[in-house]
Structures are given as C-alpha cells and as structure tokens.
Amino acid sequence: MTSPSLSVNSDTAPERGAVSELVQETTALTKRLFLQLARRPSTLVAGILQPLIWLILFGALFANAPDGMLPGGMSYGRFLGAGVIVFTAFSGALNAGLPVMFDREFGFLNRLLVAPLRSRSSIVLASVLYITVLSLLQSLAIMITAALLGYGWPGGAGLLLVVTTLLLLVFAVTALSLGMAFALPGHIELIAVIFVANLPLLFASTALAPLSFMPAWLGWLAALNPLTFAIEPIRAAYSGSLDLSAVLLEAPYGDVTGFACLLVLLVLTVGLFLLIRPLLNRKLS
DSSP, rough: OHHHHHHHHHHHHHHHHHHHHHHHHHHHHHHHHHHHHHOOOOHHHHHHHHHHHHHHOOOOOOOTTTTTTGGGGHHHHOOOOOOOOHHHHHHHHHHTTTHHHHHHTTTTTHHHHHHSSSSSSHHHHHHHHHHHHHHHHHHHHHHHHHHTOOOOOOOOOHHHHHHHHHHHHHHHHHHHHHHHHHHHHHHHHHHHHHHHHHHHHTTTTTTOOOGGOOOOOHHHHHHHHHHHHHHHHHHHHHOOOOOTTTTTEETTEEEEEEEHHHHHHHHHHHHHHHHHHHHHHHHHH
C-alpha cells in the first residue's frame, strides 16, 4: 500500500519540474534580451537622454516661477521631477513590444514556437522582466539626476511608494505594448503608435502642470489619464506626504486619494493582461 507522503511527493514532483523548467527558459530568454542591450546600449541611453533634457530644460525654464504658484508651495523642479520619472518609465514600457515584433519579423519567434519549450509563457515573462528592469534603471537615473539638481529624494517609505507605483505602471503599459506587438502587422505600425501616443499622453497629464492651470476639457483628460494616477503618488512621496488616504488629486469628477490612484493602476494592469491573454494564447499556440 502506497503511503500518503509518497503519493504527495509523486504528485508534486512534476509540478516542481515544470516550474523549474519555466524559470530556466525565462532566464535564458531574458539573458538574450540583455545581451542584445549590451551590444546596442543606445537603447538604454536614448531612454534616459530625452527625459533628462526635459528635466533640465523645463526645470531651468520655470526656475524663477513665483513662490506659491504650485500646490503646497512646491518648487517647479520638484513638481516636474515626478512627471519626468513617470514619463521615463512609461516610454520604456511602451517599447516593450519592439523586441517581440523584431523577433516576429526576423523569424526567431517562429523558431521558438517550434522549439520544445516547457511553456511558451516564458517568451512573455522574459519580455516583462527585461522591460521592467530597463524601465526602473532609466527611472533611477532620472531620480539621481533630479536629486543632484536639488529637486529632492524620497525617504525610505517614499522610495517604496515610488517603486510600487512605477511597477504597476510598467506592468500595465508592457501588457498593452505586447498586445500591440502581436496585433499589428509590423514594426513600422508599432513605432507609429508609440510616437503618436507618447507626447500627447505626457501633455494631457499633470506631469508639467497641475489641473488648476488647465482649461476644463484638458483637465478632464488629465484627470482620466493613467499617467496622472502614477504621477500624483510619486509627487506625494517627494513632498514627504505618505498618507495614502489623503486627497492627491482634485479631479473634476471628485477627489482622488493615494489609495484610489494605486487601485486604478492595479485594475488597469490586471485588466490589460486579461485582455491580451486570448490574443497571446492564439498567437503563441
């Protein structure tokens, strides 16, 4: 008679083997993406350079803005810093679909699909891990630059809030970008969507100006923009206010707390991954 412990071990052994193989496949595919980055570091540099220019030029442009112009008497440099950090992470995550799209066009994805992979989910997981690390590194570079310019640095709890907010945003935008990489016919169309979406979403948010500075129609757009829900918690972290139950955004439709901002980002992330799942299952089957 087989003992219960032996039965349990025999049942869990294949599951452990499957998880181990998935981790190995994901690690190998992620290493490949970082090797490509090492050969073409311009991708990393370009993702830092543009937001860096925004931070320096806009910070200098409004350096002599009157005191009390912004909510809470915040300096424009510190106000701008949160927006540029979010824009950096957003831009990096929006490019998540490009490596997958190039693999599609050059035939490497087809080679992966006929390879004896334990799970083709490793292809998606590798892209998510790669873009997450890349986006966080780029955002960290902007944060360090902002600190050197005198725009402040969040404390320990504030830094945790910044990382949590950026992770939620990066996961959501990465899901969207991966979905477009499988839905669009080629990299030209994907790059076109990225260019069209990038700057309008930045300007139609609270990255560069508070809602009180905007006309009513733009205020509505900014208050519904997912970037705004990431910018405001990070701005609160830089101001030292870590009470997530406090109102961070006085939107036209009502007051929005820090918890509400994070909840919106979480729902957006889960919703986008659920939305693209049937597409990924169909394309990777």
